Structure formats: C-alpha cells, structure tokens
Amino acid sequence: MTPSALLSLPMILCLGAAATGLLTPSRAWPRRWLALMTMVSLSVVGAMLLVTVRREGIQSMQVGGWAAPFGITLVADLLSALLVLVTGVMGLTVVSYSAATLPSSKEAGAYYPLVLVLVGGVCGAFLTGDLFNLFVWIEVMLGASFVLLALEARQEQLEASIKYMSLSLMGSVVLLCAVGLLYGAAGTLNLADLAVTVPGLGTPNLMTAVSMFFLVAFALKAGAFPLFFWLPASYHTPPAAVTTLFSALLTKVGVYALARVFTLVFTQDAQLTSTLLLVMGGLTMVTGVLGAVAQYDMRRLLSFHIISQIGYLIAALGLLTRSALTALIAFLIHYIFAKSALFLVSGATARVTRTYDLHQMGNLYRTQPLLAALFFIPALSLAGVPPFSGFFAKLAVIQAALRAENWIIAGTAVVVGLLTLFSMMKIWREAFWKAPPEDQPQEPTRPLSLGDGVLGPCMAMTLFMVVLGLGAEPLLELADAAAGQLLNPEEYVRAVLGGRP
Amino acid sequence: MELFLAITVGGLFAAGFYCLMLHSIVRIALGLVLLGSATNLLIFTINGLQRGFAPLVPEGQEALSPPFADPVPQAFILTAIVINFGLLALLLVLVHRAAQETGTDDTRALRTELKDSKQ
DSSP states (O other), X not given: OOHHHHHHHHHHHHHHHHHHHHHSOSOHHHHHHHHHHHHHHHHHHHHHHHHHHHHHOOXXXXXXXXXXXXXXXXEEOHHHHHHHHHHHHHHHHHHHHHHHHSOHHHHHTTHHHHHHHHHHHHHHHHHBOBHHHHHHHHHHHHHHHHHHHHTTOOHHHHHHHHHHHXXXXXXXXXXXXXXXXXXXXXXXXXXXXXXXXXXXXXXXXXXXXXXXXXXXXXXXXXTOTTSOTHHHHHTTSSOHHHHHHHHHHHHHHHHHHHHHHHHHTOOTTHHHHHHHHHHHHHHHHHHHHHHHHTOOBHHHHHHHHHHHHHHHHHHHHHHOSHHHHHHHHHHHHHHHHHHHHHHHHHHHHHHHHSOOXXXXXXXXXXXXXXXXXXXXXXXXXXXXXXXXXXXXXXHHHHHHHHHTTOXXXXXXXXXXXXXXXXXHHHHIIIIIISOOOTTSOOOOOOOOOGGGSSHHHHHHHHHHHHHHHHTHHHHHHHHHHHHHHHHOHHHHHHHHHTTOO | OHHHHHHHHHHHHHHHHHHHTSSBHHHHHHHHHHHHHHHHHHHHHHTOOOSSOOSOOOTTXXXXXXXXXXXXXXXXXXXXXXXXXXXXXXXXXXXXXXXXXXSSOBHHHHOOHXXXXXX
16 A cells, blocks of 8 residues: 555545444444444555555645645644554544444434544644644644534533533634634745745744744643633533543644644744744643542533643653653653543443442442552553553653753643642542442442443553553654654655655 | 725624624524625625626637636635525524523523533
C-alpha cells in the first residue's frame, strides 16, 4: 500500500463505516460489530502509518492531485501518526466498553455511527495540512460530540449540552475569524506554505495579533485556564463510555493544534507566546486541581483533573525546548490512557453502586477487589507515582522545566502532582476504603468479573500504563524524535511543498 | 464601503455577545447566529472588496493579474455557512427539547446543580 493511501484511510474508514452503519438495520449487533471492526482497522492503519513515518520521514498526500499549497493536503509526521494510533486504540476501547455497558436499544440507534464520525473528525484534525480543513474537522468532531452528549435528553444532559454547545460554537467563531484574518494577511492557509511565508511578511505585530485569536480558540477547545468552564459543566452527564471518549480525544485536539501552530507558523514572537502559554499552563494546573479538591461527584472530580493535566501539556509547550516537547508528547500519550482508565473505572463503580456520589459509596475494596486494583494503578499513575507511566511523563516535564531554569513551573508541577495524589486518595478513601454509609441499604453485590466485559477495557488501559511505565525508554525515544520534527519545520515543509523553496 | 462593513461587523459582534449573556436560550441561539454572520462578513471584508474583477485569466495571459476578487474566502464563507446552519439546527432542537422539559426558555430553570447540592 502506498503511504499516501495510508494518510487518507483513517478518515475514509471512519466516515464510510458511519454512513454504512446508518444504512444497516436498526439492531445492536451489526452496528456494534461494524464499529469494532473499523476501530481495529483504524488501529492497524495508525500503526502502519507510524512505522512508515518512522522509517521514511514525514509523509504527505495532495488530495485529488492538486499541488500544495492550492489543494487539500494531508500530512503525517511522527506526532500525528502516533496520535492517530492512540485514537484508534481508544476508539476500540470505548466501543468494546459501550458494547458491555449500554442498553441495546441505545446501541441500535445512532450511537456507533456518531462515535465513528467523532473519531473520523479527530483523525482528520491530526492529519490535515491546512488550517481551514483543521477548522472543518474540528467542527465535524464537535458536531458529533454535541449529539452524543445530548443523546439521552435527560434534563442535566440538556443543560450540559446547551452550555457546551454555546461555548464551543463561540470558540469556533473565534477560530474562523483567526483563519479568515490569517488568509487576508498571508494569502494561504497551507501550514507548510505558512511556515515559509509568515516570517517574510514584514508585519510581525499583525501576525502576533492573529496568533492570539488562534491561542484563544484552541485554548478553549483544549480546556485551558481561563476558558475551561464548559468542561466540568458537561463531562459528568453522558454515559461513562462517552465521557471516556471525550476526555481521551476532544481536548487533545486543542493541545495538538496549539502545538502545531506555535511550532510551525507563529514563531515570530516566541518570547510573548511562550510567556503566555507558561502563565496559562501554570494557572490551568492549579485551578484544575483546586477545583477537584472541592468535588464529591466522582466524574466531576475527574473532569477537573482533565483540566489540571492539560495545564502540564500547555506549560510544556510554553517552554518550547526539545526536552519540553518530548515531555509533552510522552505526557499526552500517558495521560490519554490514565484518564480513560479512571473514567472507565468510574463507570464500572457506578454500575455496582448506581451512583457517582462519593458520599454514598464505600466498601468497594472488600466487595470488588479487582476493580479496586484497576482503580489504584491508574490513580497512582495519574498522580505520578513510580513505576507507572505517569512518573516518567511527569518527571520529563519537571526536568524540562528545570533545564529551562523555570523554577516556578517546576515547583507548580511538583505541588500539583501532590494535590493530584491527595484527591485520588480521596476517591480511594471514600469509594473503596470507608465503611458503607449506614442509611444506604447494602444489597450484597457479586464482584464484577471479566465476563461482564466492563473490566476488559479497564484492564487494557491499566496494562498500557504498566508497560509504558516499565518500558518508558522506547516511548521517550519516539517522543524525542517527534519533538525534533516539531522543532525543525524544514522537513515538514519539504514533505509538503516538495522541491519548492 | 470597507469602513461601513467594518462598523457593521463590529455591531454584529457586539449584539451577538450581548445576546449570549442573556438568560433566554432562544436569545443565546440568536446570538450565535449573529456571531456566525459577523464572522462571515469579517472574512469577506478583510480579504478585500473588489467589484467587477472576476478571477478569470484573460485571453493570451498565463496568470491572473491584480486586481481580482479572490474566490477562496468566498468558498470559506460558503463552507462556514453550511456548518453553522447544521449546528444551529441541532441547537434549536436542543432548545425545543429543553423548552418541553421545563416549560420555559429560561436558562435558570434548566439548572440542575443547585437541586443536587441541596440534597
């Protein structure tokens, strides 16, 4: 298979399967198996893409044969390919978890096609080579997420979706303004072409102004301080499978887009953007973790932790050194798995206790020993305790901050790590350790077993974390190579524009 | 003409953001419509208004010579209108559903968090 076919396959697979899924009879099994098969193929395509890019350098494809910068360009560097692979794996996890947890009436509906559209939009955003298409793919992804969030139409979901939708649409407006302004100033939106044109425009202040539009738009999508309000307002309402999908993919697209535009296009005022990103990152870490301390709803607590972990990513981007970008990529991968594991476990505990309220839980350690272990490992990993993946990822961020002599970020990262541990221990104490609340009639529950299908995905995520922790070296090596590509845009430009200077 | 359109864009943005801050969901939706139109108009204006210069390569020449009306921003606007339309339709369905649920379009009536915390 030619590399260029590989580049378009993720989107073709997902959107094609979504369309086919809607045509199949409205039963649970055909849609479920179609989604499962698509996610397996997507993971395989992602892995092949990663191997190809690792071996042969950055790959690009001009859709319809229109030469860049006039046509639509798809590009895969190591970061994009790695993220497509992770997206495939997460899609597979979420679909198999949905098959185990959702009622079959829901499975028979538009649920799987919507998941496929969302995953297709995410892959498109990772692989696109121009900014307008980035906007379109983000809209595709958001459109699917709006419907997934409101699918059950309970009142709290309606409230959440209206908040989420109006804030997201506002973000899209800002993004579209940014795209329009940039086109007006530079006359192109192809990322590689922009990397060549923007430094020669002679209007660095105008570019800085435009870059601030992009910063606001992508920071809103990423859930960074002070634009994160939509996230804790909405992530606790849909079924656990949907929350997992959102937390694994949606905010990461924002972070990816920030990393892409601020390493490739807007490098003219690195001092200002780097300071802004560092301040934003630091405040995001702190507000996220402090917000979590006050929560007693398991998923709301975990949602606030999404924000605080996004802070690490943005701070690492702000440092903009090679070791910081390496840390960013390693952290991104670790964090997608850790957070998903926690949300999946929260769904499993809710299945046993029928609530997400920590006050009403208890004693799960005794009744659900396996589930307790599956919570304990990702919780420690998220907090950054060795030997799990979180330790190396967090260590890499802190080392990068120390190397850049940014003591404030390094200190904040350490303190926020401790507070994360504190709030993970709060869940552990409340849900698993303490005696069950007295007023709660305790029906004897049978321990969940692998046969229920709920624990399988949790186990897979936990296994990734242990593997990435014990064998962190290959991941860090790959992240280092990807960071090298981000910091040297020449290869990216050459891959897209060919021989053109 | 540019000045007039620039002022219009500013006015539309102001009106749109004002509507977003109101308590009525229908007005929030209207605010988003206004913001979408403001953005489209902004893209249209910022890329230069040209009247009567179609982007056609004249006979005997190899490339376009300025001035010409750039068709690309118009393609952007067209795409943006379609996306905006689809998402707004979805938002209106949500608003309708919310109105059925609560009997009003007041965002305060939708709030479920306060009820939770009183438990």
